[in-house]
Amino acid sequence: MRQTGAVRTIRVTTPTWIAGGLMTVGILLAVSGAGWWFLLLAAAGALGPGLLREFGILNELDEFEQEVHRRAGYHAYLAGTLVAFLLTALSRSEGLTRLADSAITLLLIVPLFTWFLSSLFGYWGTVKAARRILLCFGSLWLTFAILSNTGSEWTGWTAFLLHPLLSAPFFVAAATARRWPVATSVLLMGCAAGFCYLFGIFSDSPIQWLDRMVVVILFIGPLFACGSALLRLHYHLSGKPHRHHSGNSNSVHQESRSGADEADDEDSDSD
Amino acid sequence: MKGTHELTNSVRKLRRAADMTQEDLADRAGVSRQTILAIEKGNYTPSVGLALMLAAVLKVRVEDLFQLSPGQLNEGGQSLTQIPEGGTS
Numbered sequence: 001m002r003q004t005g006a007v008r009t010i011r012v013t014t015p016t017w018i019a020g021g022l023m024t025v026g027i028l029l030a031v032s033g034a035g036w037w038f039l040l041l042a043a044a045g046a047l048g049p050g051l052l053r054e055f056g057i058l059n060e061l062d063e064f065e066q067e068v069h070r071r072a073g074y075h076a077y078l079a080g081t082l083v084a085f086l087l088t089a090l091s092r093s094e095g096l097t098r099l100a101d102s103a104i105t106l107l108l109i110v111p112l113f114t115w116f117l118s119s120l121f122g123y124w125g126t127v128k129a130a131r132r133i134l135l136c137f138g139s140l141w142l143t144f145a146i147l148s149n150t151g152s153e154w155t156g157w158t159a160f161l162l163h164p165l166l167s168a169p170f171f172v173a174a175a176t177a178r179r180w181p182v183a184t185s186v187l188l189m190g191c192a193a194g195f196c197y198l199f200g201i202f203s204d205s206p207i208q209w210l211d212r213m214v215v216v217i218l219f220i221g222p223l224f225a226c227g228s229a230l231l232r233l234h235y236h237l238s239g240k241p242h243r244h245h246s247g248n249s250n251s252v253h254q255e256s257r258s259g260a261d262e263a264d265d266e267d268s269d270s271d
Numbered sequence: 272m273k274g275t276h277e278l279t280n281s282v283r284k285l286r287r288a289a290d291m292t293q294e295d296l297a298d299r300a301g302v303s304r305q306t307i308l309a310i311e312k313g314n315y316t317p318s319v320g321l322a323l324m325l326a327a328v329l330k331v332r333v334e335d336l337f338q339l340s341p342g343q344l345n346e347g348g349q350s351l352t353q354i355p356e357g358g359t360s
Contacts, residue, residue, distance in 0.1 A: 064306035
């Protein structure tokens with residue numbers, strides 16, 4: 001077998017780069033005080049490629065990538081509509097005349113965040129995406145925990161050791177996702193519930209925790225998304241018939257046992 | 272899921288037999304490497320057009336690349352092997 005050189009693990013097309021750039025610049029300009037209208041620049045980045053593809057102007061994705069985008073869009077619709085229903089019910093039941101600022105931010109973030117995570121799961125496969133997402137967010141939170149060490153009530157070695165513990169579930173789950181997907185999903189869901197308790201979501205009124213929801217989603221979202229995706233993979237595969245065809249090099253039976261469906265992604269392309 | 276069919280495929284085996292990498296097959300079929308990977312793992316069922324293209328690149332028949340899983344064949348107590356020539360039972 002021939003050996004390949006550097007193998008791309010993800011194909012980022014030029015429109016995707018431009019869209020990502022527009023989103024980043026738009027959000028940075030908006031939150032830095034240059035003006036909230038710059039969010040429309042981010043909107044152009046988030047929605048522009050999709051709109052152009054719908055009109056047939058842009059045609060750079062192959063059929064698998066299009067399917068991943070459609071599926072992610074459906075997931076974003078489900079999550080976004082659920083949040084919209086919840087917020088509407090909340091505002092009507094509480095007799096609110098206006099939605100809180102955080103609620104509007106939530107309506108914006110949840111579909112985008114869901115779309116992004118779902119795209120990764122669709123593109124890389126459940127286990128591989130879960131591991132990469134957990135490692136990425138774990139690293140981000142570890143950096144955040146270390147940087148926020150100063151000015152805390154915990155000081156010295158105690159703080160140095162305790163703060164990074166917040167990111168520990170991400171790394172533990174990333175290490176166990178491939179071999180024990182069900183146990184890992186239980187761990188992730190448990191951690192998500194634990195962090196909800198830590199952030200006081202269960203103890204405060206809905207109006208109070210709405211203010212904290214954006215941060216909570218960015219922290220708990222990856223844990224919950226990875227946990228539910230791993231659980232879904234397990235139950236989805238356990239309902240499938242076992243494959244015994246001699247020509248097929250991948251076994252669903254094997255996948256459902258160990259969650260190793262994407263275990264050989266990295267080496268399979270260098271054969 | 273209703274209306275969907277479980278497939279097995281021999282894409283990886285036949286690609287290796289043709290001494291091609293995923294990148295080679297992807298380039299020649301006009302798709303991304305990730306698409307080939309997803310097909311080989313059974314995570315994605317390609318369209319008829321792409322299946323024909325893969326078969327053409329690998330110089331095999333589509334039936335050699337993709338097969339209905341044994342469970343699907345026996346569903347409803349009827350095997351496809353029992354269906355006579357012409358496709359009507």
